[in-house]
Amino acid sequence: MSKIRGSFVVIIGLGGVGSWATTMLVRSGVSKVRLVDFDQVTLSSLNRHATAQLKDVGKSKVDGVKQYLSSVAPWCQIEAQNELWNEGVDGDRLLSGSPDYVIDAIDHIPTKVALLKRCKQLNLNVLSCAGAGAKQDPSRVQIADMSNTFEDPLARTIRRKLRSDGVGIPVVYSTEKPGDVKLLPLPEEEFAKGKVQELSAFDDFRVRLLPVLGPLPAMFGLAASTHILLSLAGKEDYAPLPVKNRPKLYEKVFRDFHKKEGKPTVYGSNEPICIDVNQVGYILDEIYNAKSALPPHNTLSRPALVRWDTSKPLSITNLAAMEYKDAQHHYGSLLSQCEGSGLLVWGQEAQDYFTRKSKEVEKDLKALE
Known part of the structure; x- marks a missing residue:
């Protein structure tokens, strides 16, 4: 007191x-x-x-x-x-x-x-x-x-x-x-x-x-x-509740992304994986609000990140969030077509949504410069 x-x-x-x-x-x-x-x-x-x-x-x-x-x-x-x-x-x-x-x-x-x-x-x-x-x-x-x-x-x-x-x-x-x-x-x-x-x-x-x-x-x-x-009062036994396992979730999404991008059969296998766990959380929660990039943009139950355009270098502006099963289909479809944008798999509405989100990332990056 x-x-x-x-x-x-x-x-x-x-x-x-x-x-x-x-x-x-x-x-x-x-x-x-x-x-x-x-x-x-x-x-x-x-x-x-x-x-x-x-x-x-x-x-x-x-x-x-x-x-x-x-x-x-x-x-x-x-x-x-x-x-x-x-x-x-x-x-x-x-x-x-x-x-x-x-x-x-x-x-x-x-x-x-x-x-x-x-x-x-x-x-x-x-x-x-x-x-x-x-x-x-x-x-x-x-x-x-x-x-x-x-x-x-x-x-x-x-x-x-x-x-x-x-x-x-x-x-x-x-x-x-x-x-x-x-x-x-x-x-x-x-x-x-x-x-x-x-x-x-x-x-x-x-x-x-x-x-x-x-x-x-x-x-x-x-x-x-x-x-x-x-x-x-210096109550040492007081601490706010931990966040609902978000760090663990980010780590899992990061591991899944790393496995997919790091395999020799996937585009970018010769590039360094330049995305870290913090950036995974940023893209997932800050940019996509834990919702899918694909219409109707439902809340993700098992989130995953993908390189949206496999013809372009891996970067934080080239990432999209979606369900894990959709991510598998995304990479599989683009591989069968050699390489290209998610537009080829998901259509123009999804492409426009991704473009808007990518611009949000660019705006944030500029604000930090």
Whole structure:
């Protein structure tokens, strides 16, 4: 408890997730917190916010949370910063004071990625929170290293942008398979007014609402605060659950791929196998989302990777995911036709899909240069 009471935590983003994380950190004894958010309480957020009341609509989120928690724990030093975190001097100021932990509960992806990278550069402990919107299964909420998440679309996007920088960043996320919940349409009267872009808080920030089941953001925030409390207290017997055998799966897919590409009867037998296990995971989960490159793009039960075009060199941009039995057919058919693209076996629709995915890989590679 003395370690927890002597700690300092910065929470960036005071919506449904961040407000709950803050509330439980303060209630659990953390004696100093810095709250950072530029936004105000909205009517639509009352189903999930930890402290906001109807009378708080229109009020600064950080001021509202500070006022509430000051009545709960008047001894806690609560610093409220009603501003947007951004890169540069101002952003570093909001991370100053040697915090023991930083919580990233930001909705805006570019800002989220920039914050995580900066925390890594400053050697600050940071925990990220992925998307709680459109989720409905509380049993799927878990904590893992950012590099090992799966299923969660927001976590996947962040992981792809961070790549190696994501290693060592714990994240609260959901392994629930994405459903058909979409952004709510913008009311026609807003289009009639014109200048829809002015509804956005800032450039490239979405203006439409994503439906949110109230308890789920709270669960994300409670998971985040629990992880931080146990980490601050130095609980050596605490460790998040391991990821669902993904490393073992990647190794198996890699072995199968190596056997196929390494045989003398298969194209590329004189080339080095320049694909490693990490790249197998990247292609399988980041690019193809554990689904087949072949229509109708079903979730893979026994995944495999193939060289899509056997007339071209083996490279990370020339890989496609599909079922193991389809991979066998892929190589067998192309061998019987000497060499060529998967277009010859699977048709134009599959070829177009592969081309789009290959361009995604190229875009990621350019971002890392």
